[in-house]
Amino acid sequence: MKAMDYRGPYRVRLKDKPMPKIEHPRDAIVRVTRSCICGSDLHLYHGYVPDTRIGMTFGHEFTGVVEEVGPEVENLKAGDHVLVPFNIACGQCHFCKQGLFGNCHEVNPQATAVGGIFGYSHTAGGYEGGQAEYVRVPYADVGPTVIPDWMDPDDAVLLTDVVPTGYQAAEMAGIRKGDTVVIFGAGPIGIMAARCAWLFGAGRVIVFDYLEYRLDFAREYGPAEVYNFKEIDDVVVFMKKTTDGLGADGAIDAVGLEASGNSWQTVMGRKLLLTSGSAIALHWAINSVKKGGIVSIVGVYGPTGNLVPIGNVVNKGITLRANQASVKRLLPRLIEHVKNGHIEPKKLITHKVPLDDVADAYHIFSRKLDNCIKPVLLPAGA
Ligand SMILES: NC(=O)c1ccc[n+]([C@@H]2O[C@H](COP(=O)([O-])OP(=O)(O)OC[C@H]3O[C@@H](n4cnc5c(N)ncnc54)[C@H](O)[C@@H]3O)[C@@H](O)[C@H]2O)c1
Ligand SMILES: [Zn+2]
Numbered sequence: 435m436k437a438m439d440y441r442g443p444y445r446v447r448l449k450d451k452p453m454p455k456i457e458h459p460r461d462a463i464v465r466v467t468r469s470c471i472c473g474s475d476l477h478l479y480h481g482y483v484p485d486t487r488i489g490m491t492f493g494h495e496f497t498g499v500v501e502e503v504g505p506e507v508e509n510l511k512a513g514d515h516v517l518v519p520f521n522i523a524c525g526q527c528h529f530c531k532q533g534l535f536g537n538c539h540e541v542n543p544q545a546t547a548v549g550g551i552f553g554y555s556h557t558a559g560g561y562e563g564g565q566a567e568y569v570r571v572p573y574a575d576v577g578p579t580v581i582p583d584w585m586d587p588d589d590a591v592l593l594t595d596v597v598p599t600g601y602q603a604a605e606m607a608g609i610r611k612g613d614t615v616v617i618f619g620a621g622p623i624g625i626m627a628a629r630c631a632w633l634f635g636a637g638r639v640i641v642f643d644y645l646e647y648r649l650d651f652a653r654e655y656g657p658a659e660v661y662n663f664k665e666i667d668d669v670v671v672f673m674k675k676t677t678d679g680l681g682a683d684g685a686i687d688a689v690g691l692e693a694s695g696n697s698w699q700t701v702m703g704r705k706l707l708l709t710s711g712s713a714i715a716l717h718w719a720i721n722s723v724k725k726g727g728i729v730s731i732v733g734v735y736g737p738t739g740n741l742v743p744i745g746n747v748v749n750k751g752i753t754l755r756a757n758q759a760s761v762k763r764l765l766p767r768l769i770e771h772v773k774n775g776h777i778e779p780k781k782l783i784t785h786k787v788p789l790d791d792v793a794d795a796y797h798i799f800s801r802k803l804d805n806c807i808k809p810v811l812l813p814a815g816a
């Protein structure tokens with residue numbers, strides 16, 4: 435079968451790989467119908483995630499048709515069209531029982547923090563991903579969800595990560611009626627967080643980025659008040675001024691470790707690798723939320739070693755909330771939101787690219803070319 439193949443930073447290609455097989459009674463084999471590239475894949479592609487091995491297939495946002503199930507998978511059958519949450523989770527451990535499917539304790543022998551994620555390096559379990567014609571889905575009795583008849587597969591594929599992550603970002607920000615929420619990052623995650631902030635009762639939603647085409651998109655889709663941080667002297671002062679000197683009630687970091695906007699952080703964290711990435715969006719979030727406010731972090735950070743103004747967290751009495759999204763926990767609610775039109779996921783898809791052209795798709799998304807918001811890969815015959 436054909437699959438995306440990682441060759442080192444900024445180098446991916448299409449390769450023939452062996453067909454995946456059932457390896458455990460709770461596995462399923464899925465023929466992929468849609469597979470997105472995520473901002474998280476860019477951290478792998480740019481070489482910032484440790485233990486990303488040559489030869490790995492990325493891809494944690496996919497839908498597909500069940501080809502075969504192991505003997506212990508009773509809730510799925512061959513022919514079912516499913517959406518597959520990006521988290522791999524056992525469904526039975528201490529954490530899964532609390533709905534913390536992103537923190538499953540049984541699926542990743544390499545780490546006790548993150549659980550398992552498809553195609554996300556050996557730090558997330560070393561599972562092969564879905565940017566391929568076929569993929570093995572472990573614990574298939576837990577994650578995969580049959581796509582409702584009425585749902586467009588383009589909407590379904592965004593329910594595997596973007597929608598739940600944006601929603602959880604807003605949920606973790608503890609939004610109360612009328613709150614002002616500031617979101618850093620107008621990628622798919624920040625845009626979706628802006629849309630979801632309204633569902634929690636926000637009164638004002640502000641989004642920062644520096645890519646004008648993404649700010650335009652966020653302004654329309656959120657809707658949101660948008661600002662280009664490169665045109666503002668000091669983002670934190672600006673945020674104070676626009677909130678009566680207090681700061682936002684909640685702030686969301688939807689950027690993560692590759693943030694721009696501060697040359698010192700860029701050199702330390704992205705060029706010399708003396709710290710693990712640039713945490714400038716997180717700085718801005720902490721410093722522009724008001725005292726007693728909440729900072730919600732969904733942007734991905736690697737291991738320890740970031741420069742974060744933790745003293746300000748203490749002195750302002752800020753609550754930090756963060757996690758990988760718990761897709762499975764949120765799906766029932768989000769499917770309802772899609773059904774009643776409160777969330778229109780597929781509007782974010784700007785590029786549909788044949789899997790054969792996976793290298794081009796990475797290039798376009800990574801360089802933010804051609805007004806790209808969200809690319810989807812289509813295997814032949816999908
Ligand atoms: N926690 C989770 O479950 C989860 C799930 C999916 C994605 N993520 C993470 O969320 C983040 C965003 O994902 P995405 O797909 O939207 O990525 P993306 O790369 O498409 O978007 C990131 C955006 O941030 C902007 N940006 C850079 N520096 C900034 C700054 N200082 N302030 C404001 N904006 C800035 C970029 O211009 C870009 O538009 C990534 O770190 C990704 O790994 C987390
Ligand atoms: Zn993703």
Ligand SMILES: [Zn+2]
Nearest residue numbers: 524527530538
């Ligand atoms: Zn578990």
